[in-house]
Amino acid sequence: MKNTVTIPFAIQTADMFYKRFKGLMFRKEPIQEEGLWIVPCNSVHMFFMSFPIDVVLLNKQKEVIRLVHSLKPWRATKPDNSVYSVLELPVGTIEGLGIRIGDRLEF
Template sequence: MLLKSNGDVIASDVEYAKSMFSQAKGLMFRSSVPDSYAMIFILPSPKKISLHMLFVPFPLDVLFLGADKRIVKTTYLRSWVGLGDSGEKIKYIIELPAGAVSRSDLSVGDHVMFDGS
């Protein structure tokens, strides 16, 4: 479960990408994800990250989080051609279906909660 700090549900169908392979693959080659979905990338240590949407045929909203699980940046990535970067060192990346950031009223500075460290 992915929650806002006030307990509101952002996503109930959560998948974790912890291994190097699962992080490299991400959501490539999937045809879609449900509206209640989130993929959470847990990096071994904080670092700057760049993302691409090659082989991802649907758009995404992305949250970049610091080690304290606070949002440091949000971005929208277009299907197939989207590119994005964290801009600073981060510990977590959360990929959500496009529109999830506005639906959940998320913004920089917000704290999110999830299992897995």
């Protein structure tokens, strides 16, 4: 059964080239109770990151296509043409909110 999951954090939108490119790079402290929605985007890299994040890959309807728990620095996700945007969240958010593939996110 598909659920709607509301993200209870402030979500910033990265919808311009520079904001999408920079993302969370160069931040020293892990994000807490915040997230970054990168749109359009079908993969992410963790180069120049100093902390892991949870990554939720979404289609145009904000339905979850894929989940990556605790993506570590200097790693990347594979590009996926079915993915329209990516939501970067603090580690543990996917599990804590019970986000599953097929869920629709609201933020």
